[in-house]
Amino acid sequence: FAEKTGKVLGEFCRCYKEQFGVALFNSVRYEIEGAGGPQAQLLHRKVPLEDHVIYSGNIFQYIEENKKWRNRFCVVPHNYGLVLYENKLAYERELPPRVLVNSAGYKILTSVEQYLELVNNSLPGVTPKSGHSPILKCPTDFPLILWHPYARHYYFCVMTGKEQEKWRAVFQDCVRHCNNGISEDSKVEAPAFTDAIRMYRQSKEQYGTWDMLCGNETQVLSNLVMEELLPELRSTIGPRLKGKAPERQRTWIQVSDAVYRMVYELAKSQYDAAVARCEQERPQLESTIRTDMDQIITSKEHLASKIRGTALQGCTGMWGCAHGSWEVCVRNHVQPYISSILEALMTPTSQGFAEVREVFFKEVTDMNMNVVNEGGLEKLVEYMEKLSHLAFHPVKMQSCYEKMDQLKLEGLQQRFDVSSTSVFKQRAQIHMRQQMDDAVYTFETLLHQELGKLQGKDDLCKSIQRILERVLKKFDYDSSTVRKKFFREALLQITIPFLLKKLAPTCKGELAKFQELIFEDFASFILVENTYEEVVLQSVMKDIMQAVKEAAVQRKHNLYRDSMVMHNSDPNLHLLGEGLAIDWSEEYSGQPEA
Numbered sequence: 001f002a003e004k005t006g007k008v009l010g011e012f013c014r015c016y017k018e019q020f021g022v023a024l025f026n027s028v029r030y031e032i033e034g035a036g037g038p039q040a041q042l043l044h045r046k047v048p049l050e051d052h053v054i055y056s057g058n059i060f061q062y063i064e065e066n067k068k069w070r071n072r073f074c075v076v077p078h079n080y081g082l083v084l085y086e087n088k089l090a091y092e093r094e095l096p097p098r099v100l101v102n103s104a105g106y107k108i109l110t111s112v113e114q115y116l117e118l119v120n121n122s123l124p125g126v127t128p129k130s131g132h133s134p135i136l137k138c139p140t141d142f143p144l145i146l147w148h149p150y151a152r153h154y155y156f157c158v159m160t161g162k163e164q165e166k167w168r169a170v171f172q173d174c175v176r177h178c179n180n181g182i183s184e185d186s187k188v189e190a191p192a193f194t195d196a197i198r199m200y201r202q203s204k205e206q207y208g209t210w211d212m213l214c215g216n217e218t219q220v221l222s223n224l225v226m227e228e229l230l231p232e233l234r235s236t237i238g239p240r241l242k243g244k245a246p247e248r249q250r251t252w253i254q255v256s257d258a259v260y261r262m263v264y265e266l267a268k269s270q271y272d273a274a275v276a277r278c279e280q281e282r283p284q285l286e287s288t289i290r291t292d293m294d295q296i297i298t299s300k301e302h303l304a305s306k307i308r309g310t311a312l313q314g315c316t317g318m319w320g321c322a323h324g325s326w327e328v329c330v331r332n333h334v335q336p337y338i339s340s341i342l343e344a345l346m347t348p349t350s351q352g353f354a355e356v357r358e359v360f361f362k363e364v365t366d367m368n369m370n371v372v373n374e375g376g377l378e379k380l381v382e383y384m385e386k387l388s389h390l391a392f393h394p395v396k397m398q399s400c401y402e403k404m405d406q407l408k409l410e411g412l413q414q415r416f417d418v419s420s421t422s423v424f425k426q427r428a429q430i431h432m433r434q435q436m437d438d439a440v441y442t443f444e445t446l447l448h449q450e451l452g453k454l455q456g457k458d459d460l461c462k463s464i465q466r467i468l469e470r471v472l473k474k475f476d477y478d479s480s481t482v483r484k485k486f487f488r489e490a491l492l493q494i495t496i497p498f499l500l501k502k503l504a505p506t507c508k509g510e511l512a513k514f515q516e517l518i519f520e521d522f523a524s525f526i527l528v529e530n531t532y533e534e535v536v537l538q539s540v541m542k543d544i545m546q547a548v549k550e551a552a553v554q555r556k557h558n559l560y561r562d563s564m565v566m567h568n569s570d571p572n573l574h575l576l577g578e579g580l581a582i583d584w585s586e587e588y589s590g591q592p593e594a
Helices: 002-033 088-092 111-123 161-179 188-203 217-240 245-311 324-331 333-372 377-386 394-406 410-415 422-451 456-519 528-553 586-587
Strands: 054-062 068-079 084-085 097-103 107-109 144-145 154-158
Touching: 002 188, 002 217, 054 161, 054 333, 054 394, 068 088, 068 097, 068 422, 084 088, 084 333, 088 333, 107 111, 107 161, 111 528, 144 161, 154 161, 161 394, 161 456, 188 217, 217 245, 217 394, 245 456, 245 528, 324 333, 324 456, 324 528, 333 377, 333 394, 333 410, 333 422, 377 410, 377 422, 394 422
Parallel strands: none
Antiparallel strands: 054 068, 054 154, 068 084, 084 097, 107 144, 144 154
């Protein structure tokens, strides 16, 4: 298995090296040329909130070693890891935790039946006979099980349905955050990595969204290896497992977890080495890009025009798909469905963002009433401390997130071979959390600026109301911008892999002949396959842009037209946002009333 793992990682690292040059070129080009697009009205928190606990409480955990359920004190810190202590006292005394869980790639199950079905499917032919004890029994009717296709499983339960709902929201927030483990701040390594994963999977004829693109780079890479390794592992080890069915299932989970951990270590060392090699070459590559930028762009555009020209030759050319030319393929198999996909995406996403607005409005309005009724600045400090963490409160945000559960692509999902909608749900939910935090941070920055000028409670109350209205206007504008971008990206993620797969049999093998059009000096920055994909993307992009534009013109789901530009009514606001994070308790506790 180590040999097989090494082979997969070796192929991936070659893909990564190729994509690194392309990503570096794109990054430098973006830096030089810049990009248009509306400026965000809300502030973005530069310094993340740290050293705060997102959630904590008692929960029962099943301990596999002694087959007993034990009460544990579970803490979710700002990094969204699940940290389990012996009890609350152990946490307060800062004793080492019993368990640390990174939940990337896990699914949260709330019934033992769901879990047993997944376990039975993971090892075909090994199912406990009726009447025999299953692999897991839960002492209450409210289990919470963390299931992973490769790593070990974690079993929890609580006493009531209300507690189960609460912990499910907490666990889902952990999974959502940990799944989003590849830093978007990295403008070269992140796109190089995700494109290398995509190109590798396409070389194995696997197109479209991938459910296991979860976690940091090493976790994703481990999932990539395990996807190929698992069938072989199952057929080799499955028949050798001894004991009754539940025992064999238990052993299989342990074997899979052990192999996954071994793969993780190998993936980490090989990926780190590949990144280090690319970083070593980076200064030379970047120097070439900056010196020859215009020639590289001209060369790339020449290649794209040749590919596009060949595509337009029609059915008899190399780009024929089963139903005609490339253009016919787009016209018949993509264009008619764009508006249906968009509508399916727009409804739950826009409801989710509307709920974010409603939750923010309610929290600030309640705070305002409480400050007036309970006493000025001292209470304001207490409430602002809570409000600053609103976006990271799993239970309060749950009503926003659950709107995305309505996302159904139904027939479209089969037509476009989309394995699951979870990728789109999680992306929208992450945008919701970001918009909530931007709104909260803008509100607290504006309020902080006003505080020194206020006289008494009435003044404070009016100021809070006025700032809330300003922030909501900014939220509506930014929400429209973020959603339109999300819709465009989701439509591309659904349609482009479908087109690439449809065109692959007739054109993939023909791409090699375009290689001679690339100057050797520029071969690190221009790849035929990437350029071909960009041309495919451009063939669909016009229709996608038009569909989103029409939705905005019709004012569907409170989307603004592209021509609607919000002039900045707070020119100094972005300067305020450059400052340090506001520590309300440190700054205002113990001060006399405003």
